[in-house]
Amino acid sequence: MWRLSVSIFLFSCLAVSSSSYGDSEATCSGIVPLRYRYDKISITEYGGVGDGRTVNTKAFRAAIYRIQHLKRRGGTLLYIPPGVYLTESFNLTSHMTFYLAKGAVIRAVQDTWNWPLIDPLPSYGRGRELPGGRYMSFIHGDGLRDVVITGQNGTIDGQGEVWWNMWRSRTLKYTRPNLIEFKDSKEIIISNVIFQNSPFWNIHPVYCSNVVIHHVTILAPQDSPNTDGIDPDSSYNVCIEDSYISTGDDLVAIKSGWDEYGIAYGRPSSNITIRRITGSSPFAGIAIGSETSGGIKNIVAEHITLSNMGVGVNIKTNIGRGGYIKNIKISDVYIDTAKYGIKIAGDTGDHPDENYNPNALPIVKGIHIKNVWGVNVRNAGSIQGLKGSPFTGICLSEINLHGSLNSYKTWKCSDVIGTSLKVSPWPCSELRTTGGYNLCSSTF
Numbered sequence: 001m002w003r004l005s006v007s008i009f010l011f012s013c014l015a016v017s018s019s020s021y022g023d024s025e026a027t028c029s030g031i032v033p034l035r036y037r038y039d040k041i042s043i044t045e046y047g048g049v050g051d052g053r054t055v056n057t058k059a060f061r062a063a064i065y066r067i068q069h070l071k072r073r074g075g076t077l078l079y080i081p082p083g084v085y086l087t088e089s090f091n092l093t094s095h096m097t098f099y100l101a102k103g104a105v106i107r108a109v110q111d112t113w114n115w116p117l118i119d120p121l122p123s124y125g126r127g128r129e130l131p132g133g134r135y136m137s138f139i140h141g142d143g144l145r146d147v148v149i150t151g152q153n154g155t156i157d158g159q160g161e162v163w164w165n166m167w168r169s170r171t172l173k174y175t176r177p178n179l180i181e182f183k184d185s186k187e188i189i190i191s192n193v194i195f196q197n198s199p200f201w202n203i204h205p206v207y208c209s210n211v212v213i214h215h216v217t218i219l220a221p222q223d224s225p226n227t228d229g230i231d232p233d234s235s236y237n238v239c240i241e242d243s244y245i246s247t248g249d250d251l252v253a254i255k256s257g258w259d260e261y262g263i264a265y266g267r268p269s270s271n272i273t274i275r276r277i278t279g280s281s282p283f284a285g286i287a288i289g290s291e292t293s294g295g296i297k298n299i300v301a302e303h304i305t306l307s308n309m310g311v312g313v314n315i316k317t318n319i320g321r322g323g324y325i326k327n328i329k330i331s332d333v334y335i336d337t338a339k340y341g342i343k344i345a346g347d348t349g350d351h352p353d354e355n356y357n358p359n360a361l362p363i364v365k366g367i368h369i370k371n372v373w374g375v376n377v378r379n380a381g382s383i384q385g386l387k388g389s390p391f392t393g394i395c396l397s398e399i400n401l402h403g404s405l406n407s408y409k410t411w412k413c414s415d416v417i418g419t420s421l422k423v424s425p426w427p428c429s430e431l432r433t434t435g436g437y438n439l440c441s442s443t444f
Contacts, residue, residue: 050083
């Protein structure tokens with residue numbers, strides 16, 4: 001019976017993916033075709049027990065070993081039935097669908113002592129939090145192709161509190177694990193799954209291409225440290241759509257490597273679309289940076305709805321980063337309650353070591369932000385460029401950010417060159433209004 005229900009669900013997903021949601025609601029999800037898997041197996045066939053107590057690591061590894069080595073034509077679907085499946089971390093393989101039924105929960109063990117370690121990313125040179133290696137993500141994929149994580153809104157639970165407490169007490173030995181990481185992989189789809197309580201970043205595609213993440217829910221407490229929602233990192237052709245994210249850090253953050261290591265690795269993030277994201281965070285809704293050393297370009301973010309935010313839109317870099325941030329288009333953003341509406345900063349983030357080059361200044365140009373409406377926004381905006389590398393081509397148009405009369409602060413700018421059109425409150429003088437219509441209106 002489960003085989004029939006999975007088949008019906010995957011057929012309906014395929015139909016939705018190919019429909020383009022009609023002309024009024026564009027989608028980029030078609031960049032990765034959803035393949036039907038004729039071969040289907042269940043985790044219970046390999047000893048999986050969903051009682052919330054049995055550790056199922058051997059069952060997951062055995063089932064995935066079978067998929068990897070039998071290599072059925074068209075790949076294999078691994079079905080996770082309702083239940084709570086406790087497990088250590090494990091690796092996925094190519095040409096597989098990881099399918100969580102309604103009521104299925106995959107839960108990470110809380111034994112941090114035996115968690116596997118992996119090498120640092122070459123574009124970071126060390127773990128993001130501490131020197132040396134890093135803990136492997138809870139569910140991991142390296143060098144894979146054609147992988148789908150989907151289902152009927154089952155849950156992947158990182159049980160991150162033990163890791164958060166280690167971070168707070170400064171007893172971590174290595175960088176915390178992500179919940180999901182794909183490295184050097186392509187043709188990835190993640191959809192219709194709930195991700196919660198990640199130890200660190202939730203979904204991290206790094207050095208990847210052709211990635212679709214849509215119809216997901218990502219949850220973590222507002223005080224959980226560094227629990228970013230989705231972090232495309234040195235990746236291209238990424239589609240992020242139709243999702244709800246409420247975490248303790250940035251909802252979506254685009255990255256491309258860290259200082260001299262990211263400059264040397266030289267792999268940018270590009271061609272990334274973010275659309276119809278809703279969420280809440282004490283940090284940023286849409287973020288770029290601060291790790292931007294490989295370069296970030298050709299980013300579109302639109303139809304974003306945010307509430308109770310630290311910052312609505314935050315573009316952030318620093319000296320020593322090098323690289324560039326260019327051709328960024330952000331539009332149709334609604335913000336209800338935030339400390340800052342828009343923040344573009346050249347003084348954000350730390351450094352991996354003392355070997356970074358302070359003369360490696362980032363280039364920030366071609367940032368176009370349009371149709372932003374905010375209420376209860378304490379500070380309208382801040383654009384702080386770098387003296388040796390001012391931010392240029394900054395265009396703000398049709399922006400209304402409203403706050404309390406008793407505490408409201410307007411724009412603050414330095415080392416920036418750009419234009420504005422129909423911005424309220426009145427923007428800083430560096431964003432000239434003369435000719436603004438021609439520049440701003442031609443960019444969308």
